[in-house]
Structures are given as C-alpha cells and as structure tokens.
Amino acid sequence: MYQEAERHRSFTRRALFVGALQTGLFGLLAGRLYHLQIDQSQTFALLAEDNRVNQHLIVPPRGRIFDAGGRLLARNVPTYRVRVVREQARDIRRTLEDLAALIDLPQATIDEVVAKAELRRAFVPIEVREDLDWEEVSTIAVHAPELPGVVLESSLLRDYPYAEVLAHVLGYVGPVNEAEQKEDGDPLLSMPTFRIGKNGIEKAYDAVLRGRAGLSRIEVNAVGRSIRELDRDDGDPGRDLRLSLDLELQRFCFERLSSELAAGAVVVDVATGAVLALASVPSFDPRAFDKGLSHRQWRDWRDNPRHPLVNKCTRGQYPPGSTFKMMTALAALEEGISPNYEAYCPGYMSLGRARFHCWKEHGHGRIALNQALAQSCDVYFYDVARRIGVDAIAAMAERFGLGHELGIDVPGERPGLIPTRAWKKAAVGESWQKGETLVAGIGQGFVLATPLQLAIMTARLCNGGMAVRPWLVEPEAGALAGIEPIGVSPQALRAVQAGMHEVINGRRGTARKARLDIEGVEMAGKTGTSQVRRISRTERAAGAHKRKDRPWEERDHALFVCYAPYDAPRYAVSVIVEHGQSGSGTASPIARDIMTRALELDPSHSRTLARV
C-alpha cells in the first residue's frame, strides 16, 4: 500500500507539472496572438489591404497639339483590338474559327491563341488581333451573340495627320525605356501600353500633354480575379497645346525645300521670337516609332547621309559664311570704325606668307561697308576683322544669339560655335592665329551656327536690337516678356540694315533675284556660300572649286537670311541648302518664296495689301 501511495503522489506531482507546462504554453500562444493581432495589427492590416486591392491606372488621353490657327497637328485615334476570354468561350477553338469567318485570322494565330489561353487563368483575356478597321469592328459587334468570350477593346493611338511635314517639330511618342522609368516617378510609365514623348514638342511638353493618371481600385481575390470596383478617380486628361507654327506656312516650306536633297528653313516673328515654320528635309514618318520600328528602317534612317532624323534647323551646325558678315560689320562699327571707312580689295589679302582670297577673283577695288555687304566683299571683312580682333566679333555674335543654345522648346538644340582666343586655347590647345581671325570674320573656319540661330540673329538685326528668343509654345508670361535690348547703337544697326537692303535691292547686290514680287514691300537679306572643305592652292589655280561636278558632299552649303517688310519688319527667314553650291543661286529664291508666302498668310499684312 505504501508503494501505491508513493506512486499516486509521484503521479500527482507530475500531472500538476504537466498541467503547469500546458498552462505556460497556452500563455505563450495567447501572447503570440496578442503580438500579431494587437501589437502588429496595423502592419498586417496594410498588407491585407495590399492583397485585397488591385489598383488599375486609367490612362488619360494625351493632349492634342494645334497650330496657331487651331488646325489639329497631333491627335489620338482609337485603335481596336479583339480579345478572347477562355472561361466565357465554351469552346475557344470553335469561337476563334467562327471569328476567322468574319475577319482575317490565320490558322496559325488561332493555334497560338488557343495555346496561350490554356496556359493562363480562364478569366484572363488573350489578345487575338489588333489594329482592326471599322468594318471588322462592326462585323464583330453585330455577331457578338454568336461569339461568346470575344471582347472588343479600344485604345488610343497617337496620330500625326501631317506626318513628315512636322516630324522634327512635334517629335513622336514611343514605349517607355528603363532610364525614363527610373527618372520619372509617374506610375503611368510602368504601364506596358503607355507611350511617352520621345522627341520634339511631344518630349518637351510631355508632362503637360500626358495629364494625370486616373485610378480604379478593384477588389481581387488570391488568383487575381476582379470581384468589384471599390472606387474610381478618372484622372485629368492631358492639356492641349497650341503652337506658334502656321501649318500652311510650314507645309509650304517643307514642300519648297523638298526639291533639294537636304535643307532646312526657319521663319520667326521678329517682334516675339515665335517660330512660324521650322522645316527640315528630308523627314521621316513619326508614326513608325509607335507602331514599332523595324531594325532595317532604323538603320536606313540613321545611316542616310542626308540625316532624315536630324532637325537641321536646331541641330544642324553649319559655317554661316557670309551671313555672318553682319556680325563682323557691327563689331567693327562698335569698335569705332566708320561706316564710310574704305578698304581696298585686289581680290585677296596677304598676311605673312599666306594669301586670303575674295570670292571675286579680281577684287572689288575700294569698297565701304554698304557695298561690302551688298557685294559680299570678303577682303573688306578680312580687313576690319584684323583690325578689331576675333574676340570683339565673338562678343557681338554672342549678343545676337550665336554660339549658345537659344532655349527653343524643342529638345536637342545645338549651340553652334563662336571661336575666341580663350576657346581655342582650351579646346584645341593652341594659340590663336591671325589668319584665323580673317577666316572667322567671313563666318568660316571654326564658326558654326544653326539655321535657327541665323533666323534669330536676323530678327534681332531688324527689330531694333531686341533680344528675342525662339519659342513654339507661348511662354507663360506672354510672348513679349523678358525681351530686352541688346544694346547696339541704332546708327550701327541702320548701317547694316541698309547694307542688307542693298544685297537684294541694290544694283550690284548678290541676291537681286530674291526681290519680292509684292507691290510696295521690300526685303533685306544676306547670302552665304560656305565652304565645306578647305580649297588648296592647286585646286584654286585649276578652278576646281567652282566646278559643278564635285561630289555632293564636297559642294558648298548655300545659305540665305532675310527679313521683310524692310520698313516695318515682321518676319525673319533663314534657309540652308546643304551642299547647295550658292547662297544667291539656290538659297535666296527659296527664302524669297517662303517670305512671300509668309506675308500672304499674314492676316494683318494682307489687309494692308488689300488697301494698296
């Protein structure tokens, strides 16, 4: 009996121990529950909400782009695609075969879609075909009851009605790349179908055109099936833009330039800097980028020596040649050289052992500023350039907008180049040579400018020295805000203007053929024929540089800048024809035609014409 009692006591002790252990462990479980459900409740509540809710972005329609007259330049057109949902189609293959009887649908596509549908969850729509035309869409819509599981969907595709005419200005849209996604926090960019502005206005004003994404919060279950929409915010559509461009003028410029292999033309309003036309030839189809560019097409465009993808007006940097002579002239006048100062031109200028030629072999004789501009005498400008030095010329050119970016609202603008002594030391590592001053004085050598810069330079010359800047979308502060005088004396400006007037209207002017055919309206301008490569002494002796049968790439560039009307300037035009041989022969007639068209299209001017 003692044994039994001892065993019972032992059991009781141990049973109590087990009970205590169980109590302790239950306490631990309760503590764990408390930790999860009370302490960390908020964290887990967030995670549960993340699980439950799928947020769908609603893509806002992209803002449209209009020209100054309200004509549509970029729009969104609906594009239709057809999809199929496996769980709604009782027999997906049958459904697709029925569909194939209505629209063009190859057997291979059917097999592909069926295979794809088998792999995905039954409620996920599978794309069957995109880019349906209206007829196909309506056929499918009519037969919808016999096509279970077939869903029509539309989305917006960017479209440019005047494709090539405006490709360089408007740019284009395309799929978002990784760098853009990293840089821009907008959730829209993560959507596979979203298109972002890649170039031109589309890129510069992407944030404005894009709008704000809408959001639809949808409750989903664990496999991603939508249960219901919780709430919805439609977002804001992208804002429409109105450009300073005149579509008619732009189209005219483009077509007029199209007779050349590679050319560019810019028309600006001299009072505001508004860009009325910005044409570059050849061009490309901007729609190709959205639809998916073939590698071959891309290579063709990229490697084409005429550079269809490059906007020649803002990105083409050319030696301005004689169109630069106004800068040298103004610098000289500012440095105190009289407009009546006469240089002697024997056809060349000697500097040390080197000889710098005038375009006119036998020279102009004694010549002052007015005729030096009118006849584009190189030696006159060699002479004054040598007297004032390159830095004075550079300072003047900078004031007229050369040598730096003008800040036009199209991305990719190039700065051109206005050389100085310091620049050469830093960039080339050599000191400036006297001969280089002469060459720079006639806009050759290191000097580079874009057609846009030349147009702005011309505008600043004729508008009384106001530092207008180019724009396509009117600045927030207004077209005239922040335009300040560049501080050149009116007398100096008038002297140069008179010279430019003489170029076209003078008896010996180099661009007499550029006279406007409008009663009572006169134009002023300047030709430029800039060398692409140095002419060697032997070539000059053989007259090779004048021959027309040189390879295209070696021919001179033809330039022309002008403004009109002479007495009350409204527009400045610059034209470049790559390897066009002659500023007066090739570029000036184009500029004249463009200016004529610009004046015809100008409502205020046509009234004055009508009065006359």
Place this chain on the structure above:
Amino acid sequence: MGRHARDGAAAAGRGAGRMSVATRIKPRDLRLVEKLAGIHWPLVALTATLGMIGYVVLYSAGGGHHEPWALRHALRLLFGAALMLAIALTGIRFWFRWAYAIYGVCLGLLVAVEIMGELNKGAQRWIDLGVFQLQPSELMKIALALALARYFHSAYLDEVGRPAYLLPPILMAVVPAALVLRQPDLGTAVMLLAMGGGLLFLAGVRLWKFALAIGLAAAALPIIWSQMHDYQKQRVLTFLEPERDPLGAGYHIIQSKIALGSGGLWGKGLLNGSQAQLSFLPEKQTDFAFTMLAEETGFFGGLVVLLICFAILMALLAIGMRAAHQFGRLLAIAIGINFFLYVTINVAMVTGLIPVVGVPLPLVSYGGTAMLTTLIGFGLVLCIDVNRFTQIPRFPVET
C-alpha cells in the same frame, strides 16, 4: 549479484500484488441513472461549444453557406457527441481489458494501409466509413494511450526505473510513429511520440532519462533530416525564414500572419475576412480554420477559443487526478496531452511559431478523423470520471 537480489525483490512485490487481488472488494455495477448523473457535464458543454464555434467558422468559410463544410461538420459533431456519450456510459474495466487488443488492431490497420499505400502508389491511407474517413494513424493515438495506460497501471515505481521494463512501452510508441512518419505525416508522428513520452513521464520515468533521450534525438537529427521528404525539408526551411519564398512554401505562413494581424482586436466581422474570403488564406476550412476565426472575430475570438480549450484541458487534468486507479489517471492525462498537442501545434503553426505540419484544430477544423479521435478520447475520459470510484486490480484475473 545485485541483479539477483533485485529480481528477488521484484518477485516478492509481485506476490504482494496478487494478494491484493484476493482482498479487493468487488464493486457493484453502476446503474444507468447513476452513470448519467456522474457524467462531467461541464466538459460536455465545453466540447459542444467548441464544436459549434467550428460550425460557425465553417459556415463563414463556405462564404455564408452550409455547403460544402458547415452542414457535414454539424452532422459529424452530432454523431461524434453521441459516440462520446455512449462511451462515457460503458464500463471502464472493459477498456482496460481490451486495451492491448485495440492497440493490436490499430497497429494492424496501420500496417495494412501502409502496405496498400506501397502496393498502390499514392493510394489513400484512410478507410472510408461513410460519414467519416478513418485514418488508422489517428485512432492509434487513442490506442496508444490505452495500451500505455494499461502497461503502466501495473508498474511499480521502482520497476519504471529499469530500462528493460521501459523497452516495451517505448517500442509501442516508436513503431506506430515510424509507420506514420513513412506515410508521411510528420504531425501525427510527433504527436504519437510526444504522447508516449508524456505517459512515460507520468508513470514516473526519471527526468534525466528524458534529457538523455532528447540528447540522443538531437544527435539523430541529421539522420532524420536525410530521411525527410523534400517538401518536409522545405517546410522546415521555410519556417525558419518564411520570406525566403513568399509565393511558394512560405506563402501559407505569411498569408496566415497577415490574416491574423489584420484581424486586430475585434476582427473584421463574420464573412468579412478579406484574407479568408478572397482565398488568400489557404486551407481556411482545415489547418487554417483558427486563422480564419481570428481574422473575422479578432484577438477576442481567438482568445475565447484558447480559453475554452484551456478549460477543457483543466477539466481533463482534474478528472485524471481524481481517478481512483492508475489506468484512469494515465489515460485521462494522455488524452489531455493529445488534445493539448492538437491545439498547440495548430495554433503555433498558424501563428508562425513552428513549421506548417498539417495538424488541424480539433472540433473546429473541417475533417472527420481528428474530431472522432477527440470525441472518442473525451468519451473515455468521461467514462473514467463516471467510474472514478471503481477499482481496477493491478493484475486482473484473466477471464
């Protein structure tokens, strides 16, 4: 020499036992009314409450429908409760007498389904009984408790200290555990071993021996690891670091913790648990039923269930401690340990304290076997309590 002396003492002890057989008073059998009056009704009420909570949980798991789980759960609960009460009204000596036989039958069934499983790859390892699908491995928990309780019923405290004496009970636990592990069912194997260990401890085995056994087991861990199935290894690894594979094996634990945590103090309301209702929570009607309950009724609901379980445990403990015979004491506590293991492993699992081993919450989770095992076990405990004054001789005369 010492060995001989000890054997002599044991023989003498046995002789004394036989004497007590001769001197015992044969108790008269209880009448049915007495038996009904003696039933521990609070335990029955707690059990029924837990079962009904299970019904509500499964109703919610079915999205507010009796199908497919809630109704069958209720039917099983009714059937199991009837079985429980029936067992409560049997005589305790019946179970004592047939303890080894029941164990033998269960072991036989376990071997049989194992062979069936081997012959027919991927075959079910359960027997279909209509309302229930019976897993021999679950019945084995009861059978093992019965057999060990009977074995130690006759044991003297000093006999329990002899390794040779401990060998049969250890084998009784290890053999079925090994069979179950092969199935493979890690949870049940662990429970069988833990219950065997618990009974050995209650019978008086010294603590240092447990320490030694645990040490040996730890040493054997690498061997066990090499024997484990890949998915079991995955579960353990994932347990150690759930975020390792958030969409794969770690998914269950992560989603369960999210469900619990997001439930907060009062829960999201019945039928409103987003994790469970939108199917983020896997197995919400079985292994993760507790999670669903705690998501929809919050910390409050979870705590209520834990408290009910705790009250049941304490009732089982009290019944065990007031039984007049060692068989009843051991059996009651063993069944208590079994229930405790179910609840603890399940809750610890869904709260991310231990790996997901696939142990349901008895009476709440959908599934027949665990409910049946639990209710049969409780029936036996009730039976012990009804017959708590009944004496069972240490060495019954074989009939």
